[in-house]
Amino acid sequence: MARRSQAPGQASLGGAAVSIRNLSKRYNNFNAVIPTTIDIESGDFFAIIGPSGSGKSTLLGMIAGYIDPTAGQIVIDGHDIVPEPIYRRNIGMVFQNYALFPHMTVAENVGYPLRIRGVPRDEVARRVNESLGMVRLDAFATRLPSQLSGGQQQRVALARSSIYKPSILLMDEPLGALDKNLRDEMQEEIKRFQQEMGVTVIYVTHDQQEAAFLADRIAIMRDGSLTQIGSPRELYEHPNSRFVAEFLGEASIFAVKAAIPSGPGQTRIVLEGGTQVVIRGDKAAGPGKFACIRPERITVGSGAATLDNHYTATVRECLYTPGSIRYRVELAGTGDMMKIRVLPQMNTEFFETGTQVDVGWSSSDMTILKD
Incomplete structure (x- = not known):
């Protein structure tokens, strides 16, 4: 099924289904990701976990478009996006380091993706107010990132990544720089935000408890290979190997x-x-x-x-x-x-x-x- 085209700034019709088919990445003689196949349903909160070097961030980078696959397909709503440049993939991205522009206010940071898409100024202002309301930062619109706490900066990054209503939201260790109390608070914030948006989330983390709290399903990777996929309960109660059993608790x-x-x-x-x-x-x-x-x-x-x-x-x-x-x-x-x-x-x-x-x-x- 061909993906329905959208005008710049137009809201998506909900989270997209993602089908990863035999996707791989090889650097010289090193297999960073062995051919991997995963189906992610529309509106799913899907986590990818594994130890350092397991290939989880490489897999996310190929979906985002800043890492070129060696082989395979990434099919979003029936359309293979591998040949597509990053800006045409309608995918939002949240990083661990927030990646906010230090010289811009909160409102300017959040509205930036719409401005570069040519969205009219009054529509940008309306959508910025709406997005800041969703992350409860309405009162901070004129502040600079340096005037915010780590948790507040991450909420700005969340609002910015979703303001143009992407069909998929990718998150790469988004809470890794926060202390435990802030991480717990932000987990609840992210879960609430995803449920309100209805967007499909693909979430990479090394924290098993974080993945279990947030995700509908989890994929566990090891040495570039997918070892098991299931709900948090399925993986915990019915692991298929010692590695999965020990990794999940x-x-x-x-x-x-x-x-x-x-x-x-x-x-x-x-x-x-x-x-x-x-x-x-x-x-x-x-x-x-x-x-x-x-x-x-x-x-x-x-x-x-x-x-x-x-x-x-x-x-x-x-x-x-x-x-x-x-x-x-x-x-x-x-x-x-x-x-x-x-x-x-x-x-x-x-x-x-x-x-x-x-x-x-x-x-x-x-x-x-x-x-």
Whole structure:
């Protein structure tokens, strides 16, 4: 389907669908991005995460147009934009360093994309007021960027990137320069802004929690390759590899030594230290696979003995942090170490280092990883 043309400054009809097809980037003998295919729905908030050097910013740069792909297509609403110059892609961009003009006022910075598109002055003024209202900076229109806080500058950058109503908004580590409190505040601001605009957002970050809070779906990259795509919940609860499981949070991961049929709908597996565990269903467990369980899935103390898998353990480490109690325990007889996280509530049991405790979990709470 051909993309509908728009006059300069005309509002887009909503977020665009994006189809990335076998997109790659090679620098001499180095593959920065291995051929990658991703489909992003209209109005989706799509995050790309991964460690440094994974290729996430290179992928974003190819979509934006300032990095030329080696091969592949970027199809937006049925139209391949790879041959298109940056200014014809109808894509907004928000950077970590804000990229504001220091000599321009807030209003002038926000209105700049419309002025260079030849939009009439009265329309520019109207749209600037509208955009500043959306980021709650109406009262700061005449200030210079140097007179604003980091969070306020980022909101100006957000307003400027979206004032011409792009069909896609790209964000490259936009909150990386802010402290934790400001990051938390801006995450809520960005989410609200995206929902009001209805724009498709492609968001690159190294912060897994930030991606999980903001995104409808997340793509995880490693060494230039896409490893898994899914909702935050899918990726956390059903990772397909050790890398994904460990990258998205804490987990206890064990090599599987053996698998033994254990009645209808269950399999008994033997972990690397010798602990026998019952898992639910046929999860293709066996030697060469790995078993993974998240720390909040494990019960410690009261109630553990009633679960499918229950053991005696010794607390080897106890750490109280705001909002959680973290334990590292050693299972009796095998030495297998487990990570446990408990949300403290009224009358929550607390176990000191060296204490013997009961631990347990359901047969459905352990995931089998392919590698």
